[in-house]
Amino acid sequence: MRFLDSSVVLASLHEAEPHHDACNTLLLQGGRALYVHALAEVFSTLTGGTQGLRIGADLAHRLLRESVLPYVQAVTLDADEMMSALAHARARGVRAGAVYDYLHLVAARKAGAEALVTLDVKHFAALTRQGDPRVESV
Numbered sequence: 016m017r018f019l020d021s022s023v024v025l026a027s028l029h030e031a032e033p034h035h036d037a038c039n040t041l042l043l044q045g046g047r048a049l050y051v052h053a054l055a056e057v058f059s060t061l062t063g064g065t066q067g068l069r070i071g072a073d074l075a076h077r078l079l080r081e082s083v084l085p086y087v088q089a090v091t092l093d094a095d096e097m098m099s100a101l102a103h104a105r106a107r108g109v110r111a112g113a114v115y116d117y118l119h120l121v122a123a124r125k126a127g128a129e130a131l132v133t134l135d136v137k138h139f140a141a142l143t144r145q146g147d148p149r150v151e152s153v
Contacts, residue, residue: 016047016048016127017046017130017132018048018119018122018123018126018128018132018148019041019087020119020131021049021053021060022133022134022135023038023042023132023133024038024042025057026039027042027043027083028057028061028083034134038134042086045086048088048123048126049088049089049122050091050092051090051122052115052119052122054079054089058076061075062075090122090125096121100118101114103121104117109142116135116142117142119131119139120142120147130150131148131150131151132152133150134152134153136150136152
């Protein structure tokens with residue numbers, strides 16, 4: 016199974032993104048998973064005006080519901096899993112915004128993914144450890 020980072024989901028929804036076609040194809044193939052928090056990250060980007068995007072919340076919600084969720088398995092972390100992940104992050108020196116990428120890796124490991132696919136390979140490369148899914152670009 017391949018696990019999708021929010022950057023891949025966002026590119027699949029944004030036709031002007033240089034990796035749109037590859038990301039959209041990857042998403043539509045099905046059999047993919049993502050950390051449920053990626054939905055909030057994509058929603059925030061779509062509605063927040065970053066990366067030259069700013070669409071209405073209703074449209075962003077509909078895009079996620081109709082163009083993403085039918086094709087992915089959403090993976091969650093319960094409170095104990097989250098606290099364990101945060102303890103490991105603390106011990107490894109993962110701080111600030113990097114903790115969100117780290118949590119994507121934790122969720123990918125939980126899902127048994129063989130690869131985490133992202134447009135931000137550098138962000139994940141420093142966070143991986145033995146037993147983590149390989150990090151690859153589209």
